[in-house]
Amino acid sequence: MKINPTKTINQIVPLISYVADLQSNRGIYHGWRTAIFAARLAEICNPVEIKSIFYAALLLDIGGIGLAYHITHYLIRNDRVSQDALLSHPIIGAQIVSNIPGLSNCAKIILDHHEWCNGRGYPRAKNSNDITPGAQVTRISDTLDIALRRRRCLGLAGLKSKLSKTVNREYSEKLLQQAFEILRGGNFFKKMIDRGSIPTLFKEAHAAVGSIRIPARIDAIGGALRVIAEITDMKHPYTYGHSLRVSRYAMSIALAMKLEHDQVTKIKWAGLIHDIGKISVSRKILDKPNKLTGSEYRKVQEHVKISGIMKLAPSLQEIAPIAAGHHEYFDGSGYPMGTAGMDIPLGARIITICDAYDAMTSNRPYRGGICPKEVCQKIQKLAGSQFDPEIVKFALPVFRSLEL
């Protein structure tokens, strides 16, 4: 299996940004539009850092995944918990991104993306000389996108008067002027406020900025996919560590089945990203202690389709269908396609069993974890209906060895 790490990571980062925005109250394309604008601005005022600025802008609020409500910009008075979570999202985001090979410079920008030039920003209240160059570019780009979202019909003049209110507080006057020079050019502003134009604008900006170079190191792709697992599992406490465990169990079963090395790697990677779609499901639904309503259940089911979005990264085309098939049942009664038997990819049939094992042994809002011995008995009973009976033969000894 020849997968180029540089290409893969450059394809994955925009998808992570896209999926992260599916869960927020900001609507889609927040990361993409912030990155488009940040790249244009960086071209003028900080061309040396343009790549780091562009990729950091895509992942600015990645540390906010898992907040009950995706509050990432404005403090809510009298709500200490929300404030603490909000104030720490740049720190958490920087830590997450520093684990993606090649993105360590982006981590510094993310850490400082809420620092203000007047020294009253967060999390460190840095003064303007200490703020990472590039973070001011993402600061104004972020503010610009939010302003356009809150008042959709804001014209260029209205936008300028809105952004002028925080000049010399959040960002410098010079930066504001440069931002408006760009917005006035051609029909750029018109395109920026038209949601339909964003994918094309983004594609053009991504191509112009180019790829982040990934240092030669072992398992760069695995490193990036582990980050996806981490942000997926941050979504709520009940799933903490779930994606990593499913990936490990699936790899152990694939090894026990003596599958080819490439096949084992694909299954391990698919396990890491199988639930990325859960990011788009609200915490209210995921944490609900009672039975879900029909529409809530359908929303949960949609997570597999969103996990399938990863196939838009050409490098992950063989991995995404394995990830997206983890709720298909051997007898055809699963979702989303109702595929049966050998028509379900082998890797997906393995991950389905691991997913069920981990879900049953873990605590849930509506019940405590079931003991592993009992879970193995349940899995045995479901061999042939929910699970591929041949794989169950390999899976049970793996799970029993975990008990030991």
Ligand SMILES: [Fe+2]
């Ligand atoms: Fe933020």
Ligand SMILES: [Fe+2]
């Ligand atoms: Fe799932």
Ligand SMILES: [Fe+2]
């Ligand atoms: Fe899962």
